[in-house]
Amino acid sequence: MSLIALQTAFETYLTGDSALPSNELLEQIRGSTALSALEGLQIYHNAYRSRLLAVLREDFPALLHWIGNESFEQLALAYLAAWPPRHFSIRWLGEKLPEFISSYVEEPQLSPMRELAELEWAFTLAFDAQDVEALSLETMSDFSAEDWISLRVSLTASARWLQLQYNTLELWKAAKSGSLLPDITRLPTNLACLVWRHELVCQYRSLEPAEASALQFLIEGGSFAELC
Amino acid sequence: MSKRKTLGFGLGLRNEYYRQILEERPAVDWFEIISENYLVEGGKALYFLDAIGEHYPLVMHGVSLSIGGSHALDIDYLRQLKQLADRVQPQWVSDHLCWSRGNAHQLHDLLLLPFTQESLLHVAARVRLVQDVLERPIVLENVSSYVQWTTSSMSESQFLSELSYLTGCELLLDVNNVYVSSRNQGFDPWQFIMELPHERIRQIHLAGHSDYGQYLIDTHDQPIADPVWSLYSKTLSYLGPTSTLIERDDQFPPLEELLSELAHARAIAKSVISGATP
Secondary structure: OOHHHHHHHHHHHHHOOOOOOOHHHHOOEEOOOOOOHHHHHHHHHHHHHHHHHHHHHHHOHHHHHHHOHHHHHHHHHHHHHHOOOOOOOHHHOOOOHHHHHHHHOOOOOHHHHHHHHHHHHHHHHHHOOOOOOOOOHHHHHOOOHHHHHHOOOOOOOOOEEEEEEEOHHHHHHHHHHOOOOOOOOEEEEEEEEEEEEEOOEEEEEEEOHHHHHHHHHHHOOOOHHHHO | OOOOOOOOEEEEOOHHHHHHHHHHOOOOOEEEEEHHHHOOOOOHHHHHHHHHHOOOOEEEEOOOOOOOOOOOOOHHHHHHHHHHHHHHOOOOEEEEOOEEEOOOOEEEEEEOOOOOHHHHHHHHHHHHHHHHHHOOOEEEEOOOOOOEEOOOOOOHHHHHHHHHHHHOOEEEEEHHHHHHHHHHHOOOHHHHHHOOOHHHEEEEEEOOOEEOOOOEEOOOOOOOOHHHHHHHHHHHHHHOOOEEEEOOOOOOOOHHHHHHHHHHHHHHHHHHOOOOOO
């Protein structure tokens, strides 16, 4: 078999559901007295899943805590089958998990699960987003009156704006602190939540409705003068 | 005795130890980074990389090059790797003699190649291209393995030797990987090491493995095992002073435990090499 044929057969086995390899692949593998060809192959098969599952557990700890290990593993394996890793960095493995949840479960679980996954992925994105020095109150206090007229606002590069429909922040905080998880409940009105990184530390903050409207107006190009 | 540059005794840089390293400046001669952890836009990893790099020599060690893959080389990855090398100014850049990407998936494992003439020519061409992009020789490491391909017509060490001769690449001898593979495949680890071109060995890796009795798994989550220390000692007495690095990737102990292993490596070097420094 050519190199490409061998690697394709191995890749198909590693990423497939069955721990039993095809005869075609098995014939290409030599075992030893310590490990038969099948046992050796199965070490690779197990390692592939364990490694990827470990990364997803690390990136979505609150979701794992909420739905439990068994359900999380089922979700993760279904996700990996649908969205196998393509990026050279394993850091991007969970990128499509929130989106995948929409096709994996139905309401009423779908929306809160997806929302929690989106919140956790926002922290992952903020963690290593581009370093940008945010405006400080001190700098802003030096702006002239004219500056305020023309000033336009943009969010710092690490910021992610989430619209939460559920008490996801409470759930996330409880999971993070290891406390008893609250029941998931729908909020009376949507809650704007910002996730970003200040220096090296990820931050989050929910916004009051008026605050959220004002900030939304500014980042869409509005000026302070118009806002006031 | 070889005239190659030696960095002394180093540790794999892991985020668990960032702050302690900066605050205490432990007696570590150099650090090796996992390149992929720093191919990001900003944040904690790059901050500590720059800060620690001001005090210690650094080496870049990658896991995603997939030099033996039959897919096209990932040029975007290589471009980012080169940018990181320009930033870090590492002593050298290493990866593994393996394939880690298939035709459709990134497999995130260090998979064994069939050691054939076809593989050799294929890998040699890719090594040359990588070296052209990175503007330096690449250093390639032997991997742990749990199977062999029936089509292999040479040993891994013979393959590394030929590859180095063909391309000028250098070698990272992972003594633990040699031991793990030798136990799993039933070969003589010393013969493996003897078959390598010694003048091309730039660096040694040491790490721990998990012993399942019948076989071993390369887990990097345990202290270095006694047989690996013995093989290291024999290797050093043969090679002379060689940059040595201890890797730990899980079950992270207090840094002091890794420093103690590093002191053990130094003591071995001192006992088997006359005039060994540092």
